Amino acid sequence: MPSFSALPHTQHADGKYRLRRYSVVAFRNNQVEDIGQHDFMQSDEFNHFQGNVVRHFEPIDSAVLQSAGLAELCALFVEANALPDGTTIEIHQMRVVAIYDETQVAPEGVHQDGFDHIAMTSISRHNIVGGEIMLYDDNHSMPFFRRILADGETVLLADNKLWHNATPITAVAPEEEGHLDLFVLTARREHA
Template sequence: MPSVSDNPMPALRSHLQRDGFGFVDATAMRVLLEQAHTLDDWAAFAASWNQLAPDPYLASLGRHRRRRHAVFSAAPTGAIQRKPHQPHYQSLQYNVLQGDIERWFEPVLPEIADSISLRAILEFSRDFFGSLAPSVRSWHIELHQFRIEARPDEPGQPTPEGVHRDGVDYVLVLLVDRQNIVSGTTTIHSADGTQLGSFTLTTPLDAALVDDNRVFHGVTAVTPQDPGLPSHRDVLVVTLRKAG
């Protein structure tokens, strides 16, 4: 299982180039993120997951997911700009449950979009993935705040569409919080379904990075560790696609 903890940037780049994915533990990920900005406002950033809105597109499936969404644009250098609020769209090729529809989610709150922690995450994503695709001059970046809730009689489904690709170029999945849950293991697969690796995000800032053109990914269902207590898994997903 590829894992990165020491000398994180070269090792992670090597993993992505060789395997199409990499897992980063929280200690290494903090080093990578704080190359841009210190995460001084992380506590407030993480607390914003308590203000997510229900995902109305999954209500009929009985799954408990809350989220917010935002879109940004980025050149190889310079400021990363938030774009006007817009729907999230995937074709049926990439999302068999909810493809070919425009899904409008509540927007990421302005103070979170402007936070130091998010700026560090966006700049790292742009710079790191940009180093793997130096010919790209403009990135379309989508940001998804997710909370998956688990109940005793109903496991939470981080990826209800199953093992999939997102239809983008690169994906960062960053753990923000994990309370009273079991499992939630990220798995990476080849096109024929062969599992290439797995990693459970357990500590805030644990991360998975994926070359979406090369591999598929999924996350196993989460269940409560103590059925009598609330259970959730909070993640930030950042996707990058060549603009245009």
């Protein structure tokens, strides 16, 4: 948890309130192996907010990448999705800071991310209301699932079949920082 306090701001459109580190790893023999990739891009087909923009992020600290907790999170992600040994996993370590009356957790709105599998794990909520995860059958329907994730709780979804969003967050006590800390893991299935 302390590593979230050191997440940097970026120059990206959401970089003042969605602080992030990003690493791509191979998960092999229950070990996290850093691939060394730190640039991230989504097609504007999936991200109308920052699509077709190459975004560079500082890597996740090696102590976090090599921690037992992150290895366990990757192992559960791989197991739950029946992914093969050596699967490439993109990991976003994020803090969304409540700097506005309503700060967008997902500024792109109801969306898909262009992967087959996603896991969103809540690490900590501090001085906020909101941040409810919502899942949809498509981008025109009402959510069929809504939940504020408790610390340590994970939601897994088939990103190629479902859509997701989150409600904005607001600081309860405006004079104190409010934030939502989470890990987002994504993977593509190897298609023959």
